Amino acid sequence: MSSSTQKEIKVGILGATGTVGQRFIQLLSTHPYFRLHALGASSRSAGQTYAAATKWKLATPIPEEVAGMVVSECDPSVEAFGECGVVFSGLDEKVGEIEDAFRRANLVVFSNAKNYRRDSLVPLIVPTVNPSHLSVVRAQQASLSLSKGYLVTNANCSTTCIVVPLRALELAFGPLKTVMVTTLQAISGAGYPGVSSLDILDNVVPYIGGEEEKIEWETNKILGGVTDGDDGFDLHAAGPGPINVSAHCNRVPVIDGHTACVSVAFQSGTKPSVEEVKKVLKGYKAEVVELGCPSAPKESIVLHEAQDRPQPRLDKDLYAGAAVHVGRVRECNVLDIKFVCMLDNVRLGAATSSVINAEYAVVKGFIQ
Numbered sequence: 001m002s003s004s005t006q007k008e009i010k011v012g013i014l015g016a017t018g019t020v021g022q023r024f025i026q027l028l029s030t031h032p033y034f035r036l037h038a039l040g041a042s043s044r045s046a047g048q049t050y051a052a053a054t055k056w057k058l059a060t061p062i063p064e065e066v067a068g069m070v071v072s073e074c075d076p077s078v079e080a081f082g083e084c085g086v087v088f089s090g091l092d093e094k095v096g097e098i099e100d101a102f103r104r105a106n107l108v109v110f111s112n113a114k115n116y117r118r119d120s121l122v123p124l125i126v127p128t129v130n131p132s133h134l135s136v137v138r139a140q141q142a143s144l145s146l147s148k149g150y151l152v153t154n155a156n157c158s159t160t161c162i163v164v165p166l167r168a169l170e171l172a173f174g175p176l177k178t179v180m181v182t183t184l185q186a187i188s189g190a191g192y193p194g195v196s197s198l199d200i201l202d203n204v205v206p207y208i209g210g211e212e213e214k215i216e217w218e219t220n221k222i223l224g225g226v227t228d229g230d231d232g233f234d235l236h237a238a239g240p241g242p243i244n245v246s247a248h249c250n251r252v253p254v255i256d257g258h259t260a261c262v263s264v265a266f267q268s269g270t271k272p273s274v275e276e277v278k279k280v281l282k283g284y285k286a287e288v289v290e291l292g293c294p295s296a297p298k299e300s301i302v303l304h305e306a307q308d309r310p311q312p313r314l315d316k317d318l319y320a321g322a323a324v325h326v327g328r329v330r331e332c333n334v335l336d337i338k339f340v341c342m343l344d345n346v347r348l349g350a351a352t353s354s355v356i357n358a359e360y361a362v363v364k365g366f367i368q
């Protein structure tokens with residue numbers, strides 16, 4: 001779809017004052033398809049201008065046209081939200097029912113929260129992996145008698161980091177059998193103000209509530225397929241059984257950028273060489289890139305050859321934080337192959353994924 005023929009779609013942001021909400025503002029203030037029209041947050045912020053309500057933490061200033069917008073409650077009956085075609089949600093998981101209320105008001109909702117990821121009619125989409133799962137929203141709409149509204153989720157940020165290289169490997173070398181992953185997760189993953197400085201400075205915290213279970217479960221939904229008839233998901237589609245995923249999650253004193261150390265075994269029992277694996281990762285082409293979705297990165301996987309890369313501080317900003325970085329590809333003595341991957345947890349790990357998912361929905365005619 002060319003920007004000259006495209007009618008701008010009015011969009012709202014739920015949780016606009018938060019860590020993910022701020023990235024949405026930054027990404028959408030110059031977007032070729034979407035125009036910011038409504039901002040929502042809690043009753044603590046409602047009624048104030050965006051600049052007054054928000055502890056802005058990004059290095060670029062609050063876009064001028066947004067600073068003076070008045071934040072409202074997250075309620076679909078607010079007039080400005082009713083005028084939107086799409087809402088992007090950076091809402092806390094504790095208020096998941098708000099997203100459902102917007103969907104039932106016939107709005108298209110792109111959510112970052114965990115609440116609906118396991119729903120059998122809600123797509124869980126990493127845009128550079130499984131955007132075609134969007135087809136299931138037609139069954140979701142039918143189940144709720146909605147003509148326009150539906151809800152799409154993106155994945156947990158660490159899960160997003162690992163599934164991009166895993167998809168590339170699976171397409172080239174066949175179904176995966178076992179994945180072992182150890183994460184080193186940035187502080188911004190816990191939102192603002194997040195983990196207290198006294199807990200995280202000079203320290204590593206070897207526990208992030210619920211994170212390991214999310215990685216272990218979500219990986220199978222994302223790498224699975226959709227059922228015949230597009231009315232659900234098949235967690236086992238890629239192989240004879242689900243992938244055995246075992247995760248250890250750690251919080252580390254990094255501001256942005258989650259790192260994951262991953263070991264993989266394939267079902268076939270045949271070990272690909274390190275050079276074959278590198279070639280496959282480098283050559284991986286995602287559909288959203290081929291379709292020209294405006295926020296999709298030129299390379300979905302950036303392969304690093306230097307021994308000490310990827311590093312969050314040095315690598316996370318490439319392609320506006322929309323790529324997964326992979327390095328240290330080597331043979332694994334226990335499983336088949338191992339590598340290190342890293343992504344910007346607030347961009348590809350959250351806001352950017354929602355935006356690319358919405359771009360794909362526009363290009364594929366799922367948003368009028």
Ligand SMILES: NC(=O)C1=CN([C@@H]2O[C@H](COP(=O)(O)OP(=O)(O)OC[C@H]3O[C@@H](n4cnc5c(N)ncnc54)[C@H](OP(=O)(O)O)[C@@H]3O)[C@@H](O)[C@H]2O)C=CC1
Nearest residue numbers: 015017018019020041042045090093112113189191192350
């Ligand atoms: N940070 C990250 O890296 C990632 C986050 N996520 C998910 O994204 C979502 C947002 O996370 P994050 O931005 O980090 O969280 P923050 O805590 O930084 O922001 C939460 C937002 O939700 C709003 N909010 C809180 N309570 C209510 C309420 N009762 N009614 C309406 N709005 C409310 C807050 O508004 P107010 O300012 O008024 O309190 C704020 O805008 C979460 O579900 C999180 O799990 C997913 C992947 C990565």
Ligand SMILES: N[C@@H](CC(=O)OP(=O)(O)O)C(=O)O
Nearest residue numbers: 112113114156157185189190
């Ligand atoms: N739990 C993640 C961030 C997050 O909010 O994940 P989820 O969207 O799965 O709740 C972290 O702390 O880094």
